[in-house]
Amino acid sequence: MFELIANQYNYWICILLMMAGLYIVIDHTNLLKKLIGLNIFQTSVFILFISMGKVDGGTAPILEEGYNVFSNPLPHVLILTAIVVSIATTAVGLALVVNINKRFQSIDEQELEQIELEEE
Amino acid sequence: MIATHYPILQVVIPLIAAPLCSLLPRSKLPWLLATVVAWIAFAISISLMLQVKDGGTLSYELGSWPAPWGIQYYIDTIGAFVLVLVTAIASITLLASRQLVENEIDSSKHSLFYTAFLLCLTGLLGIVATGDAFNVFVFLEISSLASYAMIAMGDNRKALTASYEYLIMGTIGATFILIGIGLLYMQTGTLNMLDLKARIHEVDSFRSIHAAFAFFTVGICLKLALFPLHHWLPNAYAYAPSVVSIFLAATATKVALYLLYRVFYTIFGFEFSFDLLHLGYILLPLSIIAIVMSSFTAIFQPGVKRLLAYSSLGQIGYMTMGIALETKAGLIASIIHLFNHAFIKGALFMCMACLLSRIHSTRLVHLAGAGRVMPWTSAAFVLGGLALIGVPLTSGFVSKWYLILAILEKDYWxxxxxxxFTSLLSVIYIWRVIEQMYFREPNEGCVGIKEASPLLLACTWVMVLMTLYFGIDSRYPIEMATVAAQALLE
Structure with a gap:
């Protein structure tokens, strides 16, 4: 049992972070904290990708004498793109929160719901 | 020759035009550029469709890197069919958008609005054109980010919260798709969809493949707004600027549905999705609940845009029901309804845009007597509504007919x-609007109002006439859907 956890600790970290992130998104009512949770959730997926590219004892892919085992660089490249996407998402999300705060004077989900209900 | 580059030009032209658009001054030039670009994309997609309409495929290798290593763009019949649909709707919407944008969006943001629109178009076209799984994720996020920004431009402040909710749900959905891609890559070592299809069955450990399938399904269904993942959609459509409502309602969920076809049929294959994992068992109940629940909810909506948004949720249910029947006839019905519903909902939201431009509200109570002051718009709404219900001689009837034939083929009476029964429910909610328009005394606000501007009205009627045309001569969608379904099931 212990070995199962120790050998694949990267996946366990992923799962932990993923659940923590999703939990924050679902549970918190503060819109900023939700975005932070979303970021944690996305980061866990990045770690999933990057850790699967790692080969034991492998180096960066350099074609030189003496280097035979390489880690897979493709997941890193993919995640570079995904990080850019995640930054853009966070930026748009933060811009929305700023505007929500300007026009509702609140960034708490329950208060916002209350305000919207009163408007109906 | 340039024609060989059409699959990529289709995506790249709007992408390059988008930043140019943001540099142009005021409102007219960006609108002109965006409209011209959309029409060019439409022309390209028609030419692509003519090349693949008999079941052929087009493949384009980016930077001439051969297929499983480089990124491949892959266009088959269903792809070309959806490309034509998306670009057609985009061209008509942009043509009509000039006045709507002027009315509803702050003048300093006009060029940025058209930029976001073109980026959204790029994303949607990219999802359809690409044959690379990771590319799908990137384009999905391009189109989603652009649509969050566009929805937030609505003048009601609730547009902001609606957009925020869509952002959270959309990002979770896209990240789920990313996890699915990661798991597949882990097991097969490839990202190319055709290569994935060939290798997925050679894998020893099926558990990660099952997990990947689950992540893909849930992620795409979030984007598709299938019950119970639909909560973001009604507010997003209701409070977005009317141009955005027209465009997103007619295309965004359709492209998500296309992605569902790709994943279920092309990547995982029919046998894996339906015989092994029995996807139909879960998709069918969800579709039924989606249809029944959203039709009932639509009846009680005070705002017509929200009413139409709920009706969209139900129509998505019909499309997934076609898939859930697990037959070729069901898939054909689903594809036909995808096509017909895009024009029907486009036309109805276009009518809302006309009403909004004159009456400045789409709440039911404010529409009283609109039929007398805006006869053309109201007539268009009636015809669109009839198509939504599925009355004969409209395209809605053709899709319902094929769906019912597919259902009876399985003996699911x-x-x-x-x-x-749910068609009858749609009669009720459409009737509520028609009753307000034609059988109520006009409000004070309605007196002395003129018909919507000619260009806007013309575009609305083009959409309406399309639904009527495809209701009478439905050869084109049926032929394309049959060829596409055949290719998907092979």
């Missing part, structure tokens, strides 16, 4: 009863 109870399901046919449900479909007919």
């Amino acid at each position: 109870w399901l046919a009863v449900i479909v007919l």
